[in-house]
Amino acid sequence: MSSSLLKFLFLSLLLSSTWACGQNKDYVVTISTRHGEIKAILFDDIPEHKNNFIALAEAGRFDSTQFHRVIADFMVQGGDVFGKEKLPPNEWPTLPAEIRTKYVHRKGMISAARQGDNVNPQKRSNGSQFFIVEGRTYEEEELVTDFTALQKAVFQYMQYGDQQQFKQEYTRLYEAGMYDSLTSLVLSKRDEIAKTLNVKLTKDYTPEQIRMYAEVGGTPHLDFEYTIFGEVISGLDVVDKIAAEPTTNEIPNDPVYMNVTVERVSKNKITKEYNYVYPETK
Numbered sequence: 001m002s003s004s005l006l007k008f009l010f011l012s013l014l015l016s017s018t019w020a021c022g023q024n025k026d027y028v029v030t031i032s033t034r035h036g037e038i039k040a041i042l043f044d045d046i047p048e049h050k051n052n053f054i055a056l057a058e059a060g061r062f063d064s065t066q067f068h069r070v071i072a073d074f075m076v077q078g079g080d081v082f083g084k085e086k087l088p089p090n091e092w093p094t095l096p097a098e099i100r101t102k103y104v105h106r107k108g109m110i111s112a113a114r115q116g117d118n119v120n121p122q123k124r125s126n127g128s129q130f131f132i133v134e135g136r137t138y139e140e141e142e143l144v145t146d147f148t149a150l151q152k153a154v155f156q157y158m159q160y161g162d163q164q165q166f167k168q169e170y171t172r173l174y175e176a177g178m179y180d181s182l183t184s185l186v187l188s189k190r191d192e193i194a195k196t197l198n199v200k201l202t203k204d205y206t207p208e209q210i211r212m213y214a215e216v217g218g219t220p221h222l223d224f225e226y227t228i229f230g231e232v233i234s235g236l237d238v239v240d241k242i243a244a245e246p247t248t249n250e251i252p253n254d255p256v257y258m259n260v261t262v263e264r265v266s267k268n269k270i271t272k273e274y275n276y277v278y279p280e281t282k
Contacts, residue, residue, distance in 0.1 A: 025264050027054055029230070032259045033067070035242055038132070038235035040110055041276060046098045049112055049125065049229035054262050056081055056128055062260035065128075067242050069250050073136045074219060076242045077113055078258055081128035093127030095227075102279070103228040104209050106218035108239070109133045110230035125227050132232060134243045135218035141187055143205065143213050143220055150193070150201045154186055157193045233274040 027050075031038040042050040056062055056079075067078035082092045095112065105111060110132055112125030158167040166189065173182040194201040203223070205213075213220055232239065245252040270276055 024267050026267050026270060027262045028233075028265045028270060029053070029057065030261045030263070031235075032261075033238060033242065033256055035256070036235060036238040038232055038238050039274065040230050040232050041270065042110075042230035043103070043228075043279065045100065045279075046227065046229040048095050048098055049227055052095055052127065053130070053229070057260045057262045061085070061128070062258060064257055064259070067252065067256040067258065069131075070243060070245050070247050070252050070256075071250055072243045073134060074243075075131040075133050075135070076239060077129060077131035078256075079129045079260075094124040095127055097123040097125065098227045098229065099123065099224055100228070101224060104205070104213075104218065105133050105135065105220060105222045105226070105228065106209075106212050107133055107135050107216050108232035108236055109218065109228050110232065111222065112227045112229060114226060123225065123227075130229075132239050133218050133222075134239055137215070137217040138213045138220060140210050140214065142183075143210060144202045145187060145190060146201050146203050147221065149199065150186060150190060153193050153197055153199055153201060154189075156197060157189075160196070233270070233276045 026044075027042060029040040029042060031040065042053060044050065061081045061084075062079055065078055065080050065084050067076045068080055069077040082089075094114075103109065110130055113129035113131055114120055114123060114125045117123070154170070157163060158170065166185075169185060170182065173179075173185060190201055193199075203220075205220075212218075242252075242256050245254065245256060247253060267278065271278070
């Protein structure tokens with residue numbers, strides 16, 4: 001065998017080994033706050049968001065931004081890089097939506113903030129801001145109901161002449177501020193309304209997703225509307241502490257600043273240290 005061929009084979013083997021080694025590593029994100037550290041993984045199948053987040057973190061651009069919007073039992077939002085850098089809002093970069101139905105907003109998921117559908121029908125993500133889900137637990141009936149569609153259907157249904165008693169009870173509960181009872185009333189009529197109007201008033205969740213929302217919790221009304229691109233693997237207690245901060249207009253009274261770093265770590269080590277199971281192996 002010629003020396004040139006040996007050199008070629010050696011180089012090919014080296015490159016393939018390097019590639020395989022790279023495939024077996026991942027980025028661990030560390031979000032440091034005065035409450036402690038949050039460790040996270042970003043999903044490979046959400047490449048635009050993952051690559052963008054890593055680039056911002058490696059450049060130090062997240063550092064000294066705040067968790068500037070905090071709502072207990074819902075989420076903590078931060079990472080306003082472009083606001084910190086004094087870029088006019090109309091010039092803030094956005095990312096294309098990468099919404100995957102296999103990801104839902106359970107507690108600990110990291111999702112991209114965005115403007116509403118009225119000005120952003122393509123559901124493009126803010127180029128830096130993200131939120132971490134805290135949420136709450138849900139029973140199956142409440143979870144699988146499409147409340148946006150149901151609310152629209154309720155008003156149409158109440159126009160039927162034989163539904164005056166339902167309309168009166170709905171109005172009474174609403175005016176009395178008895179919103180839990182109002183929700184129960186509407187849920188009790190959901191299937192009847194769907195059949196009468198021939199509309200779909202439910203969302204499609206897998207049995208595993210239903211179990212997860214019942215046991216772990218989250219914010220299901222955001223599902224399939226925002227791009228989920230990562231999840232917390234350590235430090236959910238830190239998320240809870242941030243969510244518990246006293247706020248004024250959803251802004252913490254005592255600022256919660258962050259520094260964000262990323263580190264390349266072997267997937268085997270991540271699995272071992274954080275008991276994390278990669279989505280493709282579930």
